[in-house]
Amino acid sequence: xxxxxxxxxxxxxHLDALALGTKRARTVRAGRRSVGRVLGSGIxxxxxxxxxxGDDLRFLDWNAFARLDDLTVRTYRAExxxxxxxxxxxxxxxxxxQSDDKLGLAAVLGAALAYIGMGENDSVxxxxxxxxxxxxxxxxxxxxxxxxSFFAFRPxxxxxxxxxxxxxxxxxxxxxxxxxxxxxxxxxSDFLVSPMDSENALAQLVAARHEVKAIHVMGDRECAxxxxxxxxxxxxxxxxxxxxxxxxxxESELCRRRVEQHAERLSxxxxxxxxxxxxAFGVSNLDAIISREFPRLGVIA
Amino acid sequence: xxxxxxVAIYLRSRAxxxxxxxxxxxxxxxxxxxxxxxxxxxxxxxxxxxLALAAMTLAAAGFYLLGxxxxxxxxxxxxxxxxxxxxxxxxxRISRLDEARRRARALVSSAPAGDAFSIIGxxxxxxxxxxxxxxxxxxxxxxxxxxxxxxxxxxxxxxxALLDAREAATIDIFADRKPAKEVVREARPDGRVxxxxxxxxxxxxxxxxxxxxxxxxxxxxxxxxxxxNRPVECExxxxxxxxxxxRAPLIIEPRAQAIVTFRPLAEGGLLRARIITADALAAxxxxxxxxPAIAQARVLVLSPDxxxxxxxxxxxxxxxxxxxxxxxxxxxxxxxxxxxxxxxLAVLHDCSDAGVNASARMFIFPEPRLPGSKRPPLxxxxxxxxxxxxxxxxxxxxxxxxxxxxxxxIVSLPGWMDSLARGAPIGAHDSLPLAAAGRNRxxxxxxxxxxxRNHLLLDPDRLDALVLTVDTLKRMVAAQNVKVVAxxxxxxxxxxxxxxxxxxxxxxxxxxxxQWGRVRFRPLNVGRYLISGGQHEVAVYANYYDAAESxxxxxxxxxxxxxxxxxxxxxxxxxxxxxxxxxxxxxxxLLLLAESALIAQRAIRWGVRYV
Numbered sequence: 026x027x028x029x030x031x032x033x034x035x036x037x038x039h040l041d042a043l044a045l046g047t048k049r050a051r052t053v054r055a056g057r058r059s060v061g062r063v064l065g066s067g068i069x070x071x072x073x074x075x076x077x078x079g080d081d082l083r084f085l086d087w088n089a090f091a092r093l094d095d096l097t098v099r100t101y102r103a104e105x106x107x108x109x110x111x112x113x114x115x116x117x118x119x120x121x122x123q124s125d126d127k128l129g130l131a132a133v134l135g136a137a138l139a140y141i142g143m144g145e146n147d148s149v150x151x152x153x154x155x156x157x158x159x160x161x162x163x164x165x166x167x168x169x170x171x172x173x174s175f176f177a178f179r180p181x182x183x184x185x186x187x188x189x190x191x192x193x194x195x196x197x198x199x200x201x202x203x204x205x206x207x208x209x210x211x212x213x214s215d216f217l218v219s220p221m222d223s224e225n226a227l228a229q230l231v232a233a234r235h236e237v238k239a240i241h242v243m244g245d246r247e248c249a250x251x252x253x254x255x256x257x258x259x260x261x262x263x264x265x266x267x268x269x270x271x272x273x274x275x276e277s278e279l280c281r282r283r284v285e286q287h288a289e290r291l292s293x294x295x296x297x298x299x300x301x302x303x304x305a306f307g308v309s310n311l312d313a314i315i316s317r318e319f320p321r322l323g324v325i326a
Numbered sequence: 327x328x329x330x331x332x333v334a335i336y337l338r339s340r341a342x343x344x345x346x347x348x349x350x351x352x353x354x355x356x357x358x359x360x361x362x363x364x365x366x367x368x369x370x371x372x373x374x375x376x377l378a379l380a381a382m383t384l385a386a387a388g389f390y391l392l393g394x395x396x397x398x399x400x401x402x403x404x405x406x407x408x409x410x411x412x413x414x415x416x417x418x419r420i421s422r423l424d425e426a427r428r429r430a431r432a433l434v435s436s437a438p439a440g441d442a443f444s445i446i447g448x449x450x451x452x453x454x455x456x457x458x459x460x461x462x463x464x465x466x467x468x469x470x471x472x473x474x475x476x477x478x479x480x481x482x483x484x485x486x487a488l489l490d491a492r493e494a495a496t497i498d499i500f501a502d503r504k505p506a507k508e509v510v511r512e513a514r515p516d517g518r519v520x521x522x523x524x525x526x527x528x529x530x531x532x533x534x535x536x537x538x539x540x541x542x543x544x545x546x547x548x549x550x551x552x553x554x555n556r557p558v559e560c561e562x563x564x565x566x567x568x569x570x571x572x573r574a575p576l577i578i579e580p581r582a583q584a585i586v587t588f589r590p591l592a593e594g595g596l597l598r599a600r601i602i603t604a605d606a607l608a609a610x611x612x613x614x615x616x617x618p619a620i621a622q623a624r625v626l627v628l629s630p631d632x633x634x635x636x637x638x639x640x641x642x643x644x645x646x647x648x649x650x651x652x653x654x655x656x657x658x659x660x661x662x663x664x665x666x667x668x669x670x671l672a673v674l675h676d677c678s679d680a681g682v683n684a685s686a687r688m689f690i691f692p693e694p695r696l697p698g699s700k701r702p703p704l705x706x707x708x709x710x711x712x713x714x715x716x717x718x719x720x721x722x723x724x725x726x727x728x729x730x731x732x733x734x735x736i737v738s739l740p741g742w743m744d745s746l747a748r749g750a751p752i753g754a755h756d757s758l759p760l761a762a763a764g765r766n767r768x769x770x771x772x773x774x775x776x777x778x779r780n781h782l783l784l785d786p787d788r789l790d791a792l793v794l795t796v797d798t799l800k801r802m803v804a805a806q807n808v809k810v811v812a813x814x815x816x817x818x819x820x821x822x823x824x825x826x827x828x829x830x831x832x833x834x835x836x837x838x839x840x841q842w843g844r845v846r847f848r849p850l851n852v853g854r855y856l857i858s859g860g861q862h863e864v865a866v867y868a869n870y871y872d873a874a875e876s877x878x879x880x881x882x883x884x885x886x887x888x889x890x891x892x893x894x895x896x897x898x899x900x901x902x903x904x905x906x907x908x909x910x911x912x913x914x915x916l917l918l919l920a921e922s923a924l925i926a927q928r929a930i931r932w933g934v935r936y937v
Contacts, residue, residue, distance in 0.1 A: 270356045
């Protein structure tokens with residue numbers, strides 16, 4: 026399975042030199058401390074400012090108070106502390122066509138991004154969502170920071186299975202329901218849902234102040250609509266809906282055009298909302314994706 | 327259906343191939359094809375499969391083929407016995423059941439040797455006592471084991487017995503009274519039912535009721551009834567806890583009843599009346615009753631309403647004048663001197679039992695659980711109705727006229743409580759319990775869900791409410807180790823463990839407790855049943871009296887239902903269906919083998935992929 030390649034030492038060696046660039050480098054003011062991990066070794070003093078009601082008294086500069094009789098608090102600049110969440114779509118559509126191994130592609134890309142993120146000691150976790158009978162099913166790993174812990178993701182990545190329907194916005198809503206801090210969210214999906222649903226999902230992430238990156242995963246055969254000419258009955262793997270079609274060169278071209286339209290619409294929505302959009306079309310293009318599309322995602326060498 | 331399914335499978339497999347795609351939205355612009363699916367083209371494999379499937383389906387459906395009838399086929403006969411109390415009546419030297427047995431033996435002996443017989447008994451309900459068998463020895467042994475029960479035979483039970491016997495070629499009913507013609511004809515309109523009425527007219531005197539009165543206060547009464555058409559002389563003996571109260575010879579007029587009054591009893595406890603002189607039916611010659619105890623007992627009456635307290639105190643004293651009644655307002659109870667005392671009975675009207683120490687508790691118009699109260703109520707209240715009607719009682723059935731009551735609580739009875747009376751809100755059909763009683767580990771608990779304010783219990787137009795209250799209160803203060811019940815009724819005794827039941831004839835059986843610690847049984851004979859379980863014993867005395875069943879005067883025979891006993895001789899030339907399952911399965915196997923051979927041939931020639 027392609028997903029196991031993500032843990033191949035040779036593959037990881039190529040990623041060692043890469044780093045995840047980000048617009049965010051969260052500065053946490055001491056008086057507004059909201060996460061425990063901010064304090065500790067390596068925190069650099071940033072500035073002083075006047076004490077105001079509600080500030081944490083532990084950050085009051087008592088020496089300055091003794092000398093100047095002024096209440097002053099110290100503020101710190103924390104080390105970069107970014108929560109990177111990589112969400113992988115594991116709905117049934119990610120497993121079809123089987124020969125395309127879209128889920129494997131998404132998993133290896135997600136794991137690679139996690140590995141790169143952990144190079145900067147960012148808090149990284151993986152998440153996967155699929156549709157269930159009682160609503161979206163969202164599975165997440167815990168946060169890991171150091172590359173030594175990267176292999177802790179292996180059971181999660183290799184255990185991913187395609188099932189259920191794609192409920193993108195519901196899954197994102199479920200993700201946002203849990204307590205979280207604004208960070209980077211990378212969403213890997215085929216986005217084969219109604220445009221309204223995918224746009225709603227991305228808009229929710231943006232509204233939650235996340236830096237959002239969308240990776241559009243499609244299969245080689247799916248993009249090319251390369252089916253032998255003839256009459257077929259096509260069945261939607263998620264809804265079970267059937268449709269009779271006759272395939273030929275013209276019909277394949279129509280399908281390719283439809284994929285292109287779908288990707289264009291998603292891309293333009295992302296552009297309007299400050300979301301980084303990247304295409305990952307086909308397993309055969311994995312190396313090209315890493316070299317060409319990763320810089321678009323903010324991965325720098 | 328299976329053939330249709332096969333055709334559908336073929337059609338589907340020959341139809342255009344189905345491709346799973348990630349989403350139909352990618353194919354939105356692809357136009358639908360003009361050509362339709364191909365028509366099914368059947369081949370040899372299809373026909374082989376279809377024939378094999380048809381054979382297996384017919385085999386599974388139990389297909390039969392008509393064939394020549396085997397010689398010596400025999401018939402099934404049902405012997406239906408009335409096992410009511412009347413069958414125990416002795417005519418001369420043998421009982422009616424013995425007479426029925428004798429006739430049945432003669433009938434069985436005259437039947438062809440291979441004919442099978444079954445025995446079905448009925449009284450309260452019908453039971454097959456002997457499954458169809460041609461063995462005469464086993465049949466006669468089963469006939470000998472038939473025992474009458476001290477209950478009245480019910481027409482519904484006869485209907486059920488006839489229903490059980492519907493497969494029989496002939497049905498012979500042995501009963502001491504004529505069954506209704508409609509019942510017989512409903513069961514077998516073809517006239518293959520014979521009624522064998524057994525028994526002659528016999529004199530019988532029964533004890534119809536026994537009232538112990540109130541010890542040391544009011545006299546008791548015993549009612550005897552003569553069912554014969556001539557004056558009958560009998561001797562009545564009454565004893566109280568084994569000590570004789572009275573013994574008197576009586577002459578009772580034809581088809582009349584005599585009321586015998588005896589002096590107030592010296593003490594409470596078990597009262598037994600029995601007719602010493604022998605008559606045709608012994609089951610109704612003995613009757614038991616429980617006299618209330620005379621020992622002083624403390625009774626607590628709590629009610630926020632002064633009139634209700636007064637009414638309840640009067641009723642409690644009327645039940646037993648030896649009770650020492652303390653009537654209090656529930657608000658004053660905790661601070662009163664009664665708060666630390668233990669009572670034999672606490673009657674709690676519209677108040678909780680918090681802080682009450684009593685062996686038995688009787689809740690009247692129970693109080694809903696108040697917010698903040700820690701202890702869950704024994705009888706949870708879920709609502710109230712403005713006006714309720716008493717419609718039926720457990721022991722006596724529906725009332726002729728529903729009794730109008732006042733407000734009532736809607737309670738959820740715990741499983742260990744038995745409903746004693748039911749009713750409904752006025753103008754509604756929802757049945758709700760109005761009285762219930764039971765026993766848990768803390769003692770006896772009773773509940774009357776209706777309110778008794780405004781002297782409801784003393785209202786002569788609502789006498790049923792008073793009677794129900796008195797009966798329930800009596801049940802609360804009755805001795806826990808002695809019960810008097812009617813035969814045929816279900817008896818529940820709280821033993822909180824497995825128990826052993828010793829019947830009047832000395833036989834013992836083990837009883838298992840239910841989830842509330844009760845054992846249940848159904849006395850079917852008159853006399854003393856002893857339940858031993860845990861650390862105590864409970865004696866249950868069963869009474870029998872049924873005016874119709876005890877009347878042993880002859881009922882006219884039913885000649886129209888009698889038929890001469892005739893058993894059909896086996897017919898030799900008759901088509902008889904034989905099961906064809908084995909043959910069909912063999913055919914199906916052959917067809918499947920042929921199909922497998924064809925498939926193997928194709929696989930060898932073209933490769934497995936193209937099969």
